Amino acid sequence: MDTFGLYFVGFAPIFIGAVFVIVFGFIIFAIISSVKQWNKNNNSPKLSVPAQIVAKRANTRGGSGNSSASTTYYITFQFDSGDRLELQLSGKEYGMLAEDDLGVLTFQGTRYHSFERK
Incomplete structure (x- = not known):
């Protein structure tokens, strides 16, 4: 076997191991971030404010192809102070609300609870 072949045989397991560690690291990071956000939301006060x-x-x-599509819905709310907050919500809630609607937004951290029109 030539020198390149020996180099490649020694390099391949290291490369595959490194890719595995990187992918596994990203997965662990995503899980930890999600749990931290969930915990932060649970410890935040539930607020109801005009918006x-x-x-x-x-x-x-x-x-594309045989895979199905997934849609995530977001609405940006503006408060009397001029501050804005974008929250994720269900498709059903998204469809019931329109731009320029005025009402009372109830949320907890980054978690949407409800919006009652005035």
Whole structure:
């Protein structure tokens, strides 16, 4: 076997191991981040404040070939102070709300609870 072949045979397991560690690291990081956000939301106060819907957006992923599409819905609320907050919500809630709606937003951290129109 030539020198390149010996080098490649020694390098391949190291490369595969490194890729495995990197992918596994990203998965662990995502899980830890999700748990931290969930815990932060649980420890945040549940607030009900006057707000206006200023923007709606939907993010669709997948849907090519045999895979199905997945859509995530977001609404941006603006408070009397001028501050804005974008929250993720269900498709049903998203469809019931319109830009420029005024009402009372109830949320906890980054967790949407409800929006009652005035």
